[in-house]
Amino acid sequence: MTETIGLSWRKAALTVVMFAISILFLLPFIWMLVTSFKAESDVFTYPIEWIPRTWHAAQNYKEVWFGDNPFWLYYLNSIKIGVVTTAISVTVSAMAAYGFSKVQFKAGNYLFLIVLATYMVPSQAILVPQFILYRKIGLFDSHIGLILLGSFSVLGTFMLRQFFMGVHQEFVESAKIDGANHMRIFWSVAMPLVRPAIATYAILRFIWTWNDYQNPLIFLRSDKLFTIPLAVQKFTSLSGEFYSLIMAAAVSAILPLLIVFIIGQKSVIEGIALGGVKG
Amino acid sequence: MELQATAATKRTAIDADKKRKKAGRGEELWGWLFVSPMLLGVFVLVLLPILATLALSMADWNFVQGWNGIKWVGLGNFDKLLGDHIFLRSVRNNLFFLLSVPIYMLISMVLAVVIDRHVYLKGFFKVAYFMPYISNIVAVAVVWQVLFHPSYGPINELLRGIGIDNPPKWLADPHYALASIMMISVWISIGFNMIIYMAGLQSIPRDLYEAADIDGATGWTKFRRITFPLLSPTSFFLLVTDVISTFKVFDIIAVTTQGGPIGSTSMMVWYLYDTAFVNLKVGYASCIAVVLFLFVLVITLVQWIAQKKWVNY
Numbered sequence: 001m002t003e004t005i006g007l008s009w010r011k012a013a014l015t016v017v018m019f020a021i022s023i024l025f026l027l028p029f030i031w032m033l034v035t036s037f038k039a040e041s042d043v044f045t046y047p048i049e050w051i052p053r054t055w056h057a058a059q060n061y062k063e064v065w066f067g068d069n070p071f072w073l074y075y076l077n078s079i080k081i082g083v084v085t086t087a088i089s090v091t092v093s094a095m096a097a098y099g100f101s102k103v104q105f106k107a108g109n110y111l112f113l114i115v116l117a118t119y120m121v122p123s124q125a126i127l128v129p130q131f132i133l134y135r136k137i138g139l140f141d142s143h144i145g146l147i148l149l150g151s152f153s154v155l156g157t158f159m160l161r162q163f164f165m166g167v168h169q170e171f172v173e174s175a176k177i178d179g180a181n182h183m184r185i186f187w188s189v190a191m192p193l194v195r196p197a198i199a200t201y202a203i204l205r206f207i208w209t210w211n212d213y214q215n216p217l218i219f220l221r222s223d224k225l226f227t228i229p230l231a232v233q234k235f236t237s238l239s240g241e242f243y244s245l246i247m248a249a250a251v252s253a254i255l256p257l258l259i260v261f262i263i264g265q266k267s268v269i270e271g272i273a274l275g276g277v278k279g
Numbered sequence: 280m281e282l283q284a285t286a287a288t289k290r291t292a293i294d295a296d297k298k299r300k301k302a303g304r305g306e307e308l309w310g311w312l313f314v315s316p317m318l319l320g321v322f323v324l325v326l327l328p329i330l331a332t333l334a335l336s337m338a339d340w341n342f343v344q345g346w347n348g349i350k351w352v353g354l355g356n357f358d359k360l361l362g363d364h365i366f367l368r369s370v371r372n373n374l375f376f377l378l379s380v381p382i383y384m385l386i387s388m389v390l391a392v393v394i395d396r397h398v399y400l401k402g403f404f405k406v407a408y409f410m411p412y413i414s415n416i417v418a419v420a421v422v423w424q425v426l427f428h429p430s431y432g433p434i435n436e437l438l439r440g441i442g443i444d445n446p447p448k449w450l451a452d453p454h455y456a457l458a459s460i461m462m463i464s465v466w467i468s469i470g471f472n473m474i475i476y477m478a479g480l481q482s483i484p485r486d487l488y489e490a491a492d493i494d495g496a497t498g499w500t501k502f503r504r505i506t507f508p509l510l511s512p513t514s515f516f517l518l519v520t521d522v523i524s525t526f527k528v529f530d531i532i533a534v535t536t537q538g539g540p541i542g543s544t545s546m547m548v549w550y551l552y553d554t555a556f557v558n559l560k561v562g563y564a565s566c567i568a569v570v571l572f573l574f575v576l577v578i579t580l581v582q583w584i585a586q587k588k589w590v591n592y
Contacts, residue, residue, distance in 0.1 A: 015398040022407040025466075029410065031433065032422045044431040046440065096317035105310025111318065118325045122527050122575055124548045125568040128555050129331035130324065152320030182309040211415050213530045218556060229417040233534060236421050243425055250418035261413045265406060268413070272471065273478035 029254075036060055036247040043243045060248040069238065071252055073224065074231035078210055081143055081227060085150040085209045090202050093156035094194075098186050100157070101164040102172050112161075119154040127218060134219060141221045149219065150209050156201050159274070163197040164190060200271035203264045210257055228253045332572075335565035342559040349562075356566035366567065368542050369550040372457055373526060373574075376546065379461040379468075380521045384514065386465070387472030392506060394473070395480050405474070412470035420534035423463050424450060450535055453543040460531055460544055467531075468524075472517055479513030480506070519582045526574050547571050 023030075030050070035043055039056040042049060065071045099105075100112045130149070131140070139145030167190050175185045191198070213229040220226060226234065235249045261268055336357075339350040360366050394404045411419060426434050427449035438446035447455040483506065491501050529548040532538060538545035538553060545553075547567065555564030 011397055011399060014393065015400060018393060018398050018404060019400075022404055025469075026407055026410065028419075028422050028426060028466075029414075031426065032418075035425075044433075044436070046433075046436040048433055048436075092316045092320065096314045099310050099313025103306055103310040103313060105307045108310055108314070111314060114326075115317065115321055118321055118329065120575065120579055121325070121329055121572055122523075122548075124527060124529065124551060125572045126325060126328035126332055127552075128335065128561055128564055128568065129328035131556075132331075132561070133323075133328065148320070149324065152317060152324060154321065154325075157317060181305075182313070186313070207413055211413075213415075213417050213533070217533070218552075229415055232415065232417045232421060246421060246425070250415075250422055253415045253418040257413060257415065258410065261409075262406065265402075269405060269409065269474055273474050 032247050032250050032254075035244055036251045038244050040242055040244045056244065057248075060244050061252070063245055064235070064248045064252055069231065069235050071228075071231060071249065074226050074228050077143070077225060078228045081146055081150075082206050082209045085147045086202050086206045088147065088151040089153050089156055089205050090198060092151060093153055093160050093201070094191070094198060095186070096157045097160035097164050098182075098190055101161050102167070102169070102185075102190060103182060115154055116158065119158070124214070127214075131218060140219060141225065143225060146215060146219055146227075149215050150205075150212070153205065156205065159201055159271075160194065160197060162274075163194040167193050196267065199264075200267040200274075203260065203268055204271050207257060207260070207268070332565045332568050335562050336569045338562035338565070340560075340562040342561055352562070356563055357570075359563070360566060360570065365542055365545060366547075366550060369545045369547050372544065372546050373528075375457060376461060376464075376525045376528065377522060379464050380518065380525060383465040383468045384472055384517055384521065387469050387517075388476050388507075388510065388514070390469065391473045391476035391480060392502065395477050405477070408473050409470035411467045416467070416530045417534050419467065420463070420531050424535050427459055451540060453540045456536055456540060456544045460528075460535065463531060463535075464525075464528070468521065472521070475517055476510065476513055479510050483509045515582075515585070519578060523575055523578055526571065526578075547574075 031048070034050055034052060037055060037057040037060070038049075038052045039054045042053055096115075100108055134140040134145055139148065171189055171193075172185055175189050180189070210227075211229065212227075213233075216227045216230050220230065223234070232249050232253050236246050239245050239249075337351060337353055337355075339352045339355070340348055390404075390408060394401055394408075398404065426432050429435060429446075429448035429451050432449075434449070435446040449459045450456050487505050487509075488501060491505060496504070527548055528546050529552065532544055532546060532549045533552070536544040538549045548571065551564050551567040551571065554560050554567060
């Protein structure tokens with residue numbers, strides 16, 4: 001009895017220590033949030049004011065969202081690209097994953113190996129030919145082009161294939177005997193069984209697309225097509241020394257995704273642990 | 280009754296047989312149908328570019344010259360790379376960057392063990408340490424840039440406050456810039472590594488710890504003799520993933536230092552980007568891409584070989 005109490009005291013103490021460490025770890029975020037509420041003249045006062053003396057939040061965020069570089073536009077762009085990329089990528093990957101696991105066709109295994117082998121190549125190693133190709137076929141500086149780049153995920157195919165393989169082959173066979181073709185089996189038998197995996201992959205794909213900086217940087221040129229990461233960078237270079245505004249932009253870029261993450265926390269963390277993917 | 284049932288079964292069996300034969304021919308078609316969107320995308324957007332990169336790495340070509348400007352130089356680009364001191368510096372920086380990997384792996388392992396076993400509010404801690412990973416890297420890099428500001432950034436204000444008169448200029452100082460970026464990278468990478476370690480911890484049987492408790496083992500002994508060795512497959516996996524990811528570092532450099540000051544933070548992918556999209560030297564950039572790929576390939580092969588020898592899991 002005494003021992004359990006002793007143990008839990010230790011646990012409580014350690015929790016307090018860990019809490020302090022995690023606050024330290026999160027200080028950059030806290031500083032960002034607090035600074036985004038401040039008047040510019042108060043940003044670098046020392047010692048740091050963790051509660052703003054003059055509250056400037058409304059003005060700062062209004063400037064970021066509806067000023068010369070309206071974030072609402074970049075938000076719409078990011079949401080559009082994120083949603084469409086996720087929808088296409090999930091569909092294409094799920095179909096391929098089903099084909100590679102539940103349809104017995106001769107070339108299947110070889111094709112899967114080829115697709116998997118391309119995953120080893122770093123995305124940066126093929127940027128140049130992709131860029132040339134996009135210039136030639138007119139996909140450069142368009143949302144469609146950007147969406148297509150994120151739509152054919154080998155990783156997604158691999159992840160979902162693992163789950164489709166967990167669906168018993170008997171389900172497929174008995175559905176076939178009942179006269180269902182593969183399209184029907186895919187849609188009404190297999191998909192419902194792997195729905196949690198699909199949801200996890202969809203959230204991950206959305207987060208990766210939302211945060212992607214490299215592809216928009218290279219394949220977009222027009223301001224009005226920019227996504228959030230490019231907008232933050234542009235905003236930073238234009239605002240120069242207006243750090244309160246820059247922080248308001250940073251908060252705007254981070255917060256919505258944080259909310260998505262906290263809502264889908266369980267599946268995101270499980271998905272990351274399962275796929276072992278470092279974004 | 281029974282007779283009827285048998286007849287019915289027989290009929291279904293025959294039906295099924297017919298269908299299976301038909302399906303056998305159908306399977307091929309269905310297979311191709313399901314995988315073809317993926318194949319088409321991978322072929323056009325990945326496989327062709329891979330081949331093009333290999334070909335272009337042997338060309339001397341500038342974007343603005345048009346197709347006729349291509350000069351084939353064989354392995355000349357690779358020759359040039361070996362004497363290119365910015366490239367060699369970038370490779371050296373990449374190798375130096377590897378030092379950050381064991382640092383954040385160790386921190387993550389300790390955090391994972393403590394959070395998984397020894398604290399309350401597990402969910403809160405998981406989310407807290409995972410936040411940098413899901414945060415937009417551009418926004419995060421911008422925040423750190425201000426925190427690291429040499430004259431009035433909070434970090435240097437603090438350092439001056441505790442009596443250090445000449446704190447480093449961090450990202451603006453050629454001696455500290457790469458280390459500063461590595462610090463940010465450690466901060467970002469902890470979340471991912473910790474989550475994977477936590478998943479690894481779930482596979483360690485509880486009774487090992489109970490047995491150790493009976494033998495009167497201390498916490499440290501249990502960590503050294505049970506946790507650490509049984510996490511080795513996870514550590515190995517993370518090591519490979521993390522090492523490969525350091526070869527792909529780009530975003531954070533593009534946002535904070537752009538390879539500067541004076542080339543001190545140039546890394547392979549940054550140099551590739553700079554060569555291709557700023558200086559427009561397509562052939563030379565493709566050659567860097569091939570070298571980058573070779574690095575990743577070697578690490579992957581080493582992983583395969585090591586994994587085959589490491590069969591006890």
